[in-house]
Amino acid sequence: MSKISLLACLLLAVSSHLSAVGSFQEDPLFTLHAPIRIVTDAGFTTENGVVGGSGTLEDPYRISGWEIVVPRGKAGIHIVLVTKHFLIEDNLIYSSGYPEESDDGIKLDYSGRNGTIRNNTVRNNWIGIDLVESGALIEGNVITDNWRSDTLSGGGIRVSGKFADSTLIRGNIIAGNKPFGVWRGMNVLLPQPYWSIVNAEDNYWGSPLPPSNALRVENQVMGRHLVPLGFPLDNHVTPTVDTVPWLLAPPGR
Numbered sequence: 001m002s003k004i005s006l007l008a009c010l011l012l013a014v015s016s017h018l019s020a021v022g023s024f025q026e027d028p029l030f031t032l033h034a035p036i037r038i039v040t041d042a043g044f045t046t047e048n049g050v051v052g053g054s055g056t057l058e059d060p061y062r063i064s065g066w067e068i069v070v071p072r073g074k075a076g077i078h079i080v081l082v083t084k085h086f087l088i089e090d091n092l093i094y095s096s097g098y099p100e101e102s103d104d105g106i107k108l109d110y111s112g113r114n115g116t117i118r119n120n121t122v123r124n125n126w127i128g129i130d131l132v133e134s135g136a137l138i139e140g141n142v143i144t145d146n147w148r149s150d151t152l153s154g155g156g157i158r159v160s161g162k163f164a165d166s167t168l169i170r171g172n173i174i175a176g177n178k179p180f181g182v183w184r185g186m187n188v189l190l191p192q193p194y195w196s197i198v199n200a201e202d203n204y205w206g207s208p209l210p211p212s213n214a215l216r217v218e219n220q221v222m223g224r225h226l227v228p229l230g231f232p233l234d235n236h237v238t239p240t241v242d243t244v245p246w247l248l249a250p251p252g253r
């Protein structure tokens with residue numbers, strides 16, 4: 001094989017790899033991986049980034065050690081309709097098109113109360129962590145600068161559905177997200193379980209000061225929060241989120 005042919009083959013291999021995972025690697029401490037989508041318990045496979053575990057409470061499926069570049073239209077890690085226990089830990093997740101075309105970093109859809117999201121860096125996405133009819137322990141993460149400029153929307157953590165009382169958010173750094181740091185989506189037309197408050201105590205909100213919600217008026221329209229013009233729009237929390245006490249300095253990682 002000629003040198004030109006060999007070089008062409010190498011370039012083709014590199015191009016194919018980059019198209020699969022989305023971008024050049026940013027942090028050599030992680031392994032580059034394409035966006036992960038797991039649908040039902042059958043999706044917990046090594047091809048989908050599972051590095052160990054059996055799906056029990058004592059030995060959850062583990063998704064760990066990946067650097068994931070999020071393209072528009074996909075979440076970095078998306079878990080749907082599962083019943084097994086799982087742990088998303090020690091990953092770096094960010095969007096390639098930030099801020100105009102960012103999308104969700106981690107998203108759980110209709111996945112019960114069985115998830116733990118721990119020690120990840122989730123930044124420069126549309127919504128950092130999005131829980132839809134799912135409960136999770138969210139701890140020790142760095143969740144920063146999540147928003148999308150073309151829609152002026154996004155935020156750090158969004159919790160919607162009846163499992164808010166099964167969600168615990170603690171020991172995280174949550175800063176620079178727009179417009180919200182933690183958003184509890186709520187629909188007053190639904191039964192009481194959908195009204196529960198999210199526990200987001202003992203987090204660091206980017207400064208020694210607490211996150212603001214006193215100045216932000218929340219108008220509930222079918223579970224959607226509308227923010228009146230003129231109010232600050234950086235890293236706020238909705239009134240249905242308990243943030244007291246909070247951390248005065250970033251937690252050790």
